[in-house]
Amino acid sequence: MVRVTTTNRRGALRVGAGLVAGGALAAGCGAAGQDAPPAAATSGSAPPARASGQPAATSHSAPAPRTYAGQPAQITHGPRTRPQVALTFHGQGDPDLAESLLSTAEQRGARLTVLAVGSWLDEHPALARRILDGGHDLGNHTQRHISVNAMAEPEAAKEITDCAERLERLTGSIGTWFRPSRSPTASPMVARLARAAGYPHVLSYDVDSLDYTRPGADAITRKVLADVRDGSVVSLHFGYPDTVAAVPAVLHELDRRGLRAVTTTELLS
Template identity: 65%
Template sequence: MPDRRAALRTGAGLAAAGAFTAACSPGTGTVRRPLPPSGTAPPSATAPAPQPRAYPQQPAQIEHGPRDRPRVALTFHGQGDPRFANSILGTAEKANAKITVLAVGTWLDEHPEMARRILRGGHDLGNHTLHHLGINTMSEADAFAEIQGCADRLRRLTGSIGTWFRPSRAPRAAPLVERLARLAGYPHVLSYDVDSLDYTSPGASAVTRKVVDEARNGSVVSLHFGYPDTVTAFPDLLHELDRRGLTAVTTTELLS
């Protein structure tokens, strides 16, 4: 186990070297690249991307998976410096762990290569709205445009609207947003039962401690790509979950 922990630390350090001095805000120093024309196959696509599916035993808004299996889903808000994202993805893959990424549509505009990078690693990819605004307070038309706008980008980049939808700036979707998500093609809204609070920048050890203290069989954990504390914490977080016998899997695997 110590050798594995050291390998995780080394991998994360190398992947994130120099990233912590860069701003996390999306769009800084980036060039907006056009999406592929609608209806054309993504040039890097090698296999069809997974589609959303219904889980008859699960509620419309899923907060956690079955409590009788020692598995957890680590779900990430997909936005921010792509070097942070690549570091977390690489660390997960070295540990044979899988994650779920809920991507913001404008982040995909700026970094379209990230969609296929996530799928190539065997991770889940989903929809976290187009602009990451307070979707529960929007009008029906504006809320649907936020969901559909991100779905369109995912479809053009991967051939799928993504396996999951999570509302922006809210742990749960309002009834209207839940209905609009179904209309857009998502049978479920993905919520969570463990909030890492990593977006408050509490320090890497605090991120690890909060997740490890609260996660249990079937938990869905909320994390973010765009914060250095999360990158630093991730190797220890995976190690501590493994030490407790909890395996990090995609949300699809958690519910299957």
């Protein structure tokens, strides 16, 4: 197992930043569709309070990205031989809903993977530490949640490295995983840019909850439980009340089936 050093990570960020020299930012957010974002949280909202009974912050840093031998460049699931699953959340939206999901998971002994949007962390920087202190994975879901696969190379590189730089500033690490915005998989160019920024693997998924379509909590629960199996990586989102309502039932049924909800890092270790 190869660990990327802090020096290498920072060098990779400089490489990615060099690709964007002179490049203009892409304008606006793409049309709604796959992975459509929830309504934006109010800018300047106070960071969510820690739920009573939770442990005090311990200033954890996210581990460096790692290369997983035998895993493809784009990972869709973990080993099918162990009763574990990874619930992965696209990190943006109302911070109170995020806090509710994190607290629900922790109370039930589950750990999540959060792929954070950089602009969301700009508005709610305390959530980066909150996620790590709860024992969850924290990763990169681009800076502005624009369709990164459709962008020119300099702008796509900037979307990845800008979010990575925010993660490193807030936590001491660029985060454990990268997932492209507005697509379940990365284009070859985006996968290459992610590697240059220090992410050896792109984290995709094999179970799509479709919660971003707002089908209701029961439909989200049915979809996840119909498709999940040993080793699954499930795509969910912060920012949707229906997702918050569905998670307790999902966790209850996973527990009944003997499936543990673990971080992606644990799933693949």
